[in-house]
Amino acid sequence: MIDDYPIFMSYSVSSLDFVCEENQGYKYLLKSTTTTLVFGSYIYGYLCIELRRVSPYKYYYYLGTTVEQTVNEHIYGRVAAVTVTMTDACNRAEPYEDSSFIMLVKDGAPYSTLGEASCTGLLANYGSVTVKDYTGATSCTGSSVVGCSDRTRQQFTYASCATSMVFSSGGLFMCMRATTYGDYIYLSLWNNDTTVDDSSTFRFTCMAISYGGGNAFLTVHPRYCKDASQTATSVPTPGIIMEFSSQTETCEQIVDGATYVMYIVIILIFGPLIIFGILVLGYCCKKKGCPCSKTSTWCKKKGDNSSRVTSSYSERQDSVTNTVFKMKSLPPLWIKHKRPFGPIVEANMIKPLPKVESLYSNTKGARLMSSKSRKGSLGSLFSFNYKT
Template sequence: MAVVMAVVMAVVMSVVEVAVVDVNKYTRQNENKYIRQDENKYTRQNEIKYTHCACTWPSAFANSVWEGTRGQLTFGSSTLGGLVIDVSSLDPSAGSLSTWECVNTDYFQAEGILLLKSTKKFNHINALFLAYFCFTMTRVTGVEAFYFYQSHAMEPSLNNERIKIHQAETFTTKAQICGATPPVQEFHYMVKQGQELVSKQFCPPSLLARMEYNVTSSNGAVSCTGPADSWDVCTDKTKMTFNYSTCATQMMYSSDGRVYCMFNLTTTHHYTMVYSNGTSGSKFICVVSNEAGTAASFVEGRCGQSNQSPTTFATSDGSDVGFTVTMSAAGNLDIY
């Protein structure tokens, strides 16, 4: 009996040992499947598949079109078109960058940060470079609109654009891509296409008035010097209306004399982004006004452009651009 038991135990141990050895005889197959070598005897084990975690835009942006100070921006699920950066000064053959891809949106919910990079390379100092953006975005309360900052130091080789250029192709974190914080008044703005007029806001308190005004262009021409020139921000506190029957100079680049306040920010001065749907140029204009409501300047594009103040022109490539305006109240200031 003892002999029989010994034989049985030996057989059992042999079977267990073989089972252990067989279990270890798995090979990694295509599509990350683990299959026993003897497929006639054993079934396929748990199937494990690895997928790349591709970056896709948050639902607020995916597959949508936005209008703003950076032009018309078209978001796909993971790409961005329409954001044009001229790199011809570095690489004439490259011309400009206009297509971008999502790099990381993990910071968006908590910090409003979107990270993206160019899909095209360009030559710089005898090497191939990519461009990266770190957009720090804040939603304008209650509407489909954002104001945002390009969180980088100025890049002298690209006309002081706030952008990061680098040879590395694998940057994915804000530590790698984001940089200096711009001045608070240096903001961009964008609004979802079709939502422009429902996204308007009250104009700044200093401009809630009926005003007479004189306007000076960056080339020195002075106009609208008559006593009846009218700038009305009382009838509709979200809209600036100009009477072109008394002075035909186009204000805020608007052909129909109407612009809408979209966003206000106050630091040393009032910075107001206005929208014009009656212009052939940029639809977004930055107005900088003083607290007293007696002086303002305006220029196409983002706010915080070089040297712009209520009494001085913005500058571009060393030249004055835009207009300055002096105002006097033609009616009671209506401040809330």
């Protein structure tokens, strides 16, 4: 739902509340929550917008509804009995001019710099600013503007200009979004005044900017840029015409100069170090092979004797006669070992073979084993293979 959207449907209605009636992609059809008495009929107001996201704090949209001549507003009005579709209300020719965008900024974002953008087209300081009304008949001189103290803000110092010709009491504007359309740069600005009255001061204004002879020529329209009818030298009412001259400094020169010095310092300091490192790496690769290659000795850990082992088994002679214990080298921890862990015991028959002795002693038939154990005996002593 949208509350208090500024739509002048009649002398008694200056804003409407809207709900979303239909949505198709970026397009939204909005319908007023109440009817309005216009020329003796109660009608609903419909508004088509195309909404785009810039950041979590900032959006912009285009009005997809043409201006209704009877009220001079972007509104589509119909009596309650008439069904209105998106095709009916979205009657503005497409594609929309890039210059005709309207900003939406999250409450509080401009004051915390979350919605600001570079003031493209006005990155300079000017010692003289001339202001004229939209007809060019009334003018005011002696003002100045600073755009380089902060590249996202414009600070105007007004001389004796009439209130209706400045659109701000404090003169501080924050840049919200810039786009180029045709021969002009269109820049949306947020007025940093604590309060605005929407008659002489406005929260949003839009500038159309061009250059010539070292000066900046621009027009300013309240709320949003007035489609293609606003250029750098012409603007509909209640817009104003401005000219910035006596340029004292450009922000690009300051930034580019600092950047150039920084690049020189980086090259002088780190350039020789990088070249030296490459030479050392090349020498070491030649002597020891490239790091971690098959022929390299770089990756051998201290005490690693794997290069001297010809078998995957390490052997040791155990105290058990005729038996050799062989321990297979352990695999890395991250590889599943399919075999149970433990030694592999294999028979190692010593030549000549040992004498086979009877399980019985030579003493008058006395048995060394019980009758139960004798039943399962094999009759001779061997060493066997087993695995644990």
